[in-house]
Amino acid sequence: MSKRFALVSLMCLFALFCLGAVSLKSNESVNSFDSIPMLSTYYDETLPESEAAFYDQCTVSLLTLSKGDALYSWFGHAGILVEAPNGLSVVYDYGTFSFSEDDFFLNFAFGRLWFCCYSTFARYELANADAEGRSVSKVVLPLTAEQKKAVISFLDVNSDRDHRTYLYHHYNDNCATRLRDIIDCTTGGDFQAWAKAQPGQSYRKQASRALSQNRFVLWALNLLQSGNIDKSATLWDEMFLPEILEKAVLDYYGLESSLIVDNEGSYKHSPGKAQSNIGFSIVFGLVLGYTVIVLSLFRKRKAMYIVSGVVDVIFGLVGTVLFFMMFFTNHDVTWLNENVLFVNPFLIVLAVFAFLSVKKDRVVFEKTNLVGLCIIAALVVLKLVFGRVFSQQNWDIISTMVIWYGCCFAASRLSNRKNTKKN
Numbered sequence: 001m002s003k004r005f006a007l008v009s010l011m012c013l014f015a016l017f018c019l020g021a022v023s024l025k026s027n028e029s030v031n032s033f034d035s036i037p038m039l040s041t042y043y044d045e046t047l048p049e050s051e052a053a054f055y056d057q058c059t060v061s062l063l064t065l066s067k068g069d070a071l072y073s074w075f076g077h078a079g080i081l082v083e084a085p086n087g088l089s090v091v092y093d094y095g096t097f098s099f100s101e102d103d104f105f106l107n108f109a110f111g112r113l114w115f116c117c118y119s120t121f122a123r124y125e126l127a128n129a130d131a132e133g134r135s136v137s138k139v140v141l142p143l144t145a146e147q148k149k150a151v152i153s154f155l156d157v158n159s160d161r162d163h164r165t166y167l168y169h170h171y172n173d174n175c176a177t178r179l180r181d182i183i184d185c186t187t188g189g190d191f192q193a194w195a196k197a198q199p200g201q202s203y204r205k206q207a208s209r210a211l212s213q214n215r216f217v218l219w220a221l222n223l224l225q226s227g228n229i230d231k232s233a234t235l236w237d238e239m240f241l242p243e244i245l246e247k248a249v250l251d252y253y254g255l256e257s258s259l260i261v262d263n264e265g266s267y268k269h270s271p272g273k274a275q276s277n278i279g280f281s282i283v284f285g286l287v288l289g290y291t292v293i294v295l296s297l298f299r300k301r302k303a304m305y306i307v308s309g310v311v312d313v314i315f316g317l318v319g320t321v322l323f324f325m326m327f328f329t330n331h332d333v334t335w336l337n338e339n340v341l342f343v344n345p346f347l348i349v350l351a352v353f354a355f356l357s358v359k360k361d362r363v364v365f366e367k368t369n370l371v372g373l374c375i376i377a378a379l380v381v382l383k384l385v386f387g388r389v390f391s392q393q394n395w396d397i398i399s400t401m402v403i404w405y406g407c408c409f410a411a412s413r414l415s416n417r418k419n420t421k422k423n
Helices: 002-021 049-057 104-109 122-131 145-158 175-186 190-196 203-211 215-224 242-253 278-297 301-328 346-356 363-385 395-422
Strands: 059-065 077-083 089-096 114-121 136-140 165-167 258-261
Touching (some): 059 145, 077 145, 077 242, 089 122, 114 145, 122 136, 122 258, 145 175, 175 190, 215 395, 278 301, 278 395, 301 346, 363 395
Antiparallel strands (some): 059 077, 059 136, 077 089, 089 114
16 A cells, blocks of 8 residues: 555656646746847937048958857857957957856856946957967948947947846847847848848757757757747847858858958867757667666666666756756746656655665666656657647657666566566
């Protein structure tokens, strides 16, 4: 009776955690992260002749930096370079931050990404990029004197101490999308109309190109991010990546870029196509799963359950992070995440059963892994039947976890059978 009660209780706990797939956040609470600057307020169509001559000699260029070594720089970077006739050259950067800022890590944990727009001397910016082994390309934007003044005036205000801070978003409001919007305003919205008429790939697929240099990082971020980044997109949406913004500007204006910091020979670029992580995910699951199977086959039961418990603790901690981000933070890319069905805090409880199984009854551990398999199977059926509703592209995570749950169930069952025969 106690065993049945324990199993029913565990299944109920699983079901409760499954509710995490339906975020408590309402549509009204979603911050739209609008980044459309009101450049029209900076236009002055009646520039004095002296002022018009000055701005006519200025150049406003789009700078694109290749990706760096740090994770936050894998997408690359974009900035606006302003070169004045008096020799002054300034770079304006959105999406900048400092780890030393007050409450930075606390704000980051809760999704309050307060980033800034800074202006720096171009020589310093380019020297820093060169020191990091990053290439920098430049596209001179074909703007009129009035447009140049509007852009420069707007950037000067946006980068001063009282206006530089804004709420950053990885996909909707980053260093590239801010510049995209500025360029669009200079075209009267024609750039946006042109870009939205061209189909693109989802945020997840485009991000996979940059993140594929580390398959484990790609797997972990795919786990944490929900179907919100799998929605259909256009070229306009794809321009959250600096390299795509640059290519779109070149295509729209019919221009060519020039390389002003050349590290092309030493730096690896992102692949041209979206990268699938299914192969890595299957191998990852097999390495973990076959470890417990082999230990079971060689009758190393204690080691098998210890390994299972340790892995479940790790998955459980990751699931706890996911659960927290879904319900208690502004990280909207985690909301409505299907992965919480099978990677959640309950895996820490499952780990406890694994450790207890070293000396006690192993049936509960076996059954709870079976419950995990059933939940994944049910989700797969729902995704196949109601693909438009359950549209999250998480087959890589499903592949890993179904192998893990299946191998733990099989290893425990095999161990129990051998133990029964021995007795």
